[in-house]
Structures are given as C-alpha cells and as structure tokens.
Amino acid sequence: MSYWHIDYQSKYQALTFEVTEVLKSIQSPYQKIEVVETPAYGKVLLLDGDLMLTEKDEFAYHEMLVHPTMFTHSHPQKILIIGGGDCGTLTRVLQHKMVEKVVLVELDEMVTQVSQEYFPQLVSSAQDPRVELIFTDGIKYVHNCTDKYDVILVDSTDPIGPAEGLFRLPFFQDCYHILEEDGILCLQSESPWIPELAELISQVNLDLKSLFPLVKAYVAAIQTYQAGLWLFQLASKKYNPLSNDIESKIKEADLKTKYYNSKLHYGAFILPTFVNEILNEPL
Incomplete structure (x- = not known):
C-alpha cells in the first residue's frame, strides 16, 4: 500500500x-x-x-562535495572521507586518477550494508584496492589520527546527535592538524534557506576562517535536500578554488558527470546576497 x-x-x-x-x-x-x-x-x-x-539526484550532492575540492588541489593523492557510508562520495573521489589511497570512516556499518544491497552502483567502489573502510566515530578517528591527508571531505548527516560535533571548532582543529601543509577540508554545510540553520552556518564559517587562510563557500541546487539550495564550505591551506588553471584541469580530466562542469565550478562560488550576509562576506 x-x-x-x-x-x-x-x-x-x-x-x-x-x-x-x-x-x-x-x-x-x-x-x-x-x-x-x-x-x-x-x-x-x-x-x-x-x-x-x-537514485534520481544523488549525483548532484556527491559531485559537488567532491569535485571542486579535488580539482582545486594540485595533487590529491591521500583522501579521508568522514561519513558517507552509502559510498556516493567515495565513488566520485575514485574518478580522479591521481588518488592513491582513500580512507572512509563511517559510524554506522549497517548503512553501508543496506546501501550495498540497494545502491550497489555506489558501494561497488569500496572494492577498489585503494580503499579502506573503517567503521567508527569519525570525530574520535580524526582526533587520534597520526596519518596525514591531502584532502578531507566531511559527508555528514544533519548537525544533530552524533553528527553535531562535525560542525564544531575542535573537530576542525583536528582536521587542520592531520592535513598536509597544502591540504584542503571541505564539508557539507546545510541549507541557507532554513532560518534555524543560519547561526550554525555562520559559526562554521567563522571557525574555519580562524584556522585556514582561505575559506570559500559555494552552493548547489539539490531538489530533494532542504529547500533545494545546499551550501558547502571549502577551507584551504594553500590552493584557491577560483584559480584560472582549474578550468583546463577539469576539461583535461574529462570526468563523466551529470551536474558538475568547468563553468559551474566557478559559478558555484557566486553566492546570493542573503547567503553572503549569513557568512558576513562583503558583496
């Protein structure tokens, strides 16, 4: 029924x-x-x-979480994904030929097991020999980690319950410490259309700017996520996502995508006025 x-x-x-x-x-x-x-x-x-x-629109979120950061970094070889047990983010990371190692840390192993059964087109990427799946608390993993990563992607659920700490300064500090000297952190940052989330989005931006010399927010249109407009925040120790050379890198890679492209890469960082106001960015 x-x-x-x-x-x-x-x-x-x-x-x-x-x-x-x-x-x-x-x-x-x-x-x-x-x-x-x-x-x-x-x-x-x-x-x-x-x-x-x-099934219909997962590509929009996963492509936009992954590709802007991966193309911004000059040599993203070692990648850490926090969350993302459905393996959609992992699938897009592995499209980048330079990748040598991906560690995916997911709290709930059953999410991956269920996704394997019903979304095998995504979870099949976990069979790649470059991939290591770890089922534990991502906050604790990052805090105790002694490895270094080129890129950290935070594919979290909404900021309630166990995921709340993924939007807080102590977690960002731990991420900063395990990134290489030219590393990039990128996280999903909810919808700026939801008034109750404006303070969180603003605070995340301030916290990232207290650590990283370059922080840029960008958006994607995702019909099934909150209010249809989704925000991401990219925090970089060195590389600028608006560098002119990125366009040629995207075209040369010629990835199979359904949402992301070279022109959209730059356009996504042009934010509506009300979003700039939430982020306290000059117009």
Missing part, C-alpha cells in the same frame, strides 16, 4: 513524496534505516525518517 512520506526540513516546512513500497526497514545501534521505492525519485535512503539519498 502506498503512502506519502513527509521529510521535515524545519518546524514549518517539509518535502512530501509518494512511497509505493518499503523495501527495507531495520534498526541499527544508531538509527532506523529504511529504503523505500518512490515514483518521483526511485529508491530513497532514509535515516530516522530523514531523506539521505535518492
């Missing part, structure tokens, strides 16, 4: 879509994990009822 699922994005708004079948529903030690079939979006992954991933 079909029903309409309500994905609450704030106290006052939500995304609603028809579900024709519940394909999987299990409780992990951390959360309820569901996969549902929908006419609008294909298979959808829900965590505690919140939409995490859809």
Whole structure:
C-alpha cells in the first residue's frame, strides 16, 4: 500500500513524496534505516525518517562535495572521507586518477550494508584496492589520527546527535592538524534557506576562517535536500578554488558527470546576497 512520506526540513516546512513500497526497514545501534521505492525519485535512503539519498539526484550532492575540492588541489593523492557510508562520495573521489589511497570512516556499518544491497552502483567502489573502510566515530578517528591527508571531505548527516560535533571548532582543529601543509577540508554545510540553520552556518564559517587562510563557500541546487539550495564550505591551506588553471584541469580530466562542469565550478562560488550576509562576506 502506498503512502506519502513527509521529510521535515524545519518546524514549518517539509518535502512530501509518494512511497509505493518499503523495501527495507531495520534498526541499527544508531538509527532506523529504511529504503523505500518512490515514483518521483526511485529508491530513497532514509535515516530516522530523514531523506539521505535518492537514485534520481544523488549525483548532484556527491559531485559537488567532491569535485571542486579535488580539482582545486594540485595533487590529491591521500583522501579521508568522514561519513558517507552509502559510498556516493567515495565513488566520485575514485574518478580522479591521481588518488592513491582513500580512507572512509563511517559510524554506522549497517548503512553501508543496506546501501550495498540497494545502491550497489555506489558501494561497488569500496572494492577498489585503494580503499579502506573503517567503521567508527569519525570525530574520535580524526582526533587520534597520526596519518596525514591531502584532502578531507566531511559527508555528514544533519548537525544533530552524533553528527553535531562535525560542525564544531575542535573537530576542525583536528582536521587542520592531520592535513598536509597544502591540504584542503571541505564539508557539507546545510541549507541557507532554513532560518534555524543560519547561526550554525555562520559559526562554521567563522571557525574555519580562524584556522585556514582561505575559506570559500559555494552552493548547489539539490531538489530533494532542504529547500533545494545546499551550501558547502571549502577551507584551504594553500590552493584557491577560483584559480584560472582549474578550468583546463577539469576539461583535461574529462570526468563523466551529470551536474558538475568547468563553468559551474566557478559559478558555484557566486553566492546570493542573503547567503553572503549569513557568512558576513562583503558583496
């Protein structure tokens, strides 16, 4: 029997879509994990009822979390992914031929197991010999880490519960310390359209700027995420994502993408006025 699922994005708004079948529903030690079939979006992954991933548009989020940073860095060889147990981010990282090692740290192993069953086109990337999956708390992993990385990508859930610490200064400080001297940290930063998130977005930006000499925010249009506009923040020790040479690097790589391209790379950093105001950026 079909029903309409309500994905609450704030106290006052939500995304609603028809579900024709519940394909999987299990409780992990951390959360309820569901996969549902929908006419609008294909298979959808829900965590505690919140939409995490859809077959139809996962490419937009994952491409935009990964490619701007990977092309900004001159030689991204060793990559750390925090979260991202569905392996969508991992899949896009491995498109970059320069990558030699990827460590993915996911708290909930059952997310990856369920994704393997229902989103194998993403989780198959975990079989690559360059990949190491570690199932533990990402905050603790980074705090105790003695390795160095060229790039850290934070593919977290919303800033509640275990993921809240991924949006705080102590975590950013730990990330800074395990990045190489020219390393880049990039994290998803929620939707600037949600008023309740404006303070968090602003504070994340301030915290990153207290550590990194160059912090740039950029946006992507993602129809199934909060209010349709999603923010990312790129914090770099050296490289500027607006450097002119990046365009030629993107064209030369000729990656198969559905959202990201060389012109969009630069355009994504042009922010609406209200977003610049949240970030206290000059117009």
